[in-house]
Structure formats: C-alpha cells, structure tokens
Amino acid sequence: MTERNGSDWFERVYANAGGDGKAVPWAVLQPRPAFAQWAQRVALQGDGKRALVIGCGLGDDAEALAQRGFAVTAFDRSPTAVAWCQKRFPHSAVHYQIADLFATPPEWRGAFNFVLEIFTIQALPLELRPQTIAAIADHVAPGGEVFVFCLGVDHPAGRKGPPWALTRAELDHFRCCGLHEVMVEELRDWGHSPNLRLRALYRRDG
DSSP: OOTTTSHHHHHHHHHHHTTOGGGSTTOOSSOOHHHHHHHHHHTOOOTTOEEEEESOTTSHHHHHHHHTTOEEEEEESOHHHHHHHHHHOTTOOOEEEEOOGGGOOGGGTTOEEEEEEESSGGGSOGGGHHHHHHHHHTTEEEEEEEEEEEEBOSOOTTOOOSSOOBOHHHHTHHHHTTEEEEEEEEEOOOSSSSOOEEEEEEEEOO
16 A cells, blocks of 8 residues: 555644644535535435435534434544544544445445545546446445435546546446446536536446
C-alpha cells in the first residue's frame, strides 16, 4: 500500500488543518449539495433504517442522514477527522468510528440499507478502483441502496490525480458486484475542472 493510499496521508491533511475546516480541500462544512438536492427531490426518509457513510470527513453528510431518520454509522480512517466530527456534533446520534474501508468490522458486511459514498473512490489509486467499488458494495444489505457522487471524465486517456475522476464504465463496476443501476446522472457545467460530475444510485435485490 502506498503512502497516498494509507491512513498517514489523510491523517496529515486533517491534523495539519489545525481545526480549520477550510484547510481541508474536500470539506464544504455543509451537506454535499449534490446529495442534499437529490435527497430533497426524492424525499429520502430513513424510518430507523441503517445507513453507512464511507469516508465521513467532517461529518456533515452523516448528520444530514441522521436528520432524515436513519440510524447512521460513519467512518473515516483518519483519527483526527473522527475526533473532529465528535467535537463538531457533541450531541449527535451518529456513531462515528475509525475504520479502513478494506478492513471494516465483519458485522458491517451486507448490513446497511443505505450507503453513502462521496469522493472516496476517486481519492484512491486507479489500480485499486475495482477493489474499492467492491468493498463499498459489500456493505449494502439485500434491498439496500448505495448513493455515489464523484468527479467524472469522458475520456480516461491522460487522466492525472489525485483525484482520479471516474468514467461511466468504471462506475458500472457496481453492477459487477451484484447491484443494479437505478440512475446515473451526468452533471455538467459546474464551473470547475473537470466539469463533469456523476451522481448515481445502485440497489441490491432483496
């Protein structure tokens, strides 16, 4: 495992931020708009169902899920990030944990009705892409769903990272992991480069 894929790199980003969320490049200090807009559109409700947030960062998306009625477990491999979440939301119902996506507790496998994945896949090296998607899909319960939001790219040639944007074909690996596609939306003209974002939902048959 390279340092870029290991916990040290992510931990240093959070630790060096010194409590300033604006110093964490991927933090927005609010629920990710692309997820919040979709959740509002579909009137997402948890009704006590179990949700898992992959790479929870500073916790805003996890808190949004809890507010929608999910019993939320959120993890990050950075101890500083997890402690930061607990400090930001001291009365939270979210169960924040330190964990590695590739070595999560066995009882998490196939245990979650809703899995939220934002920007984790693209942060890890390309050679780990199938393994990363399979690890995320492995946590989805029968009848459960995984929501994915990531940078997209039309043509992978010359792609540089991190982050490494995903092609539609790479995102389709969720289908190879026993899930079926509910939606894939291409969001363009975001004013940033690359300007393509992919917002997707996959479901495991019950």
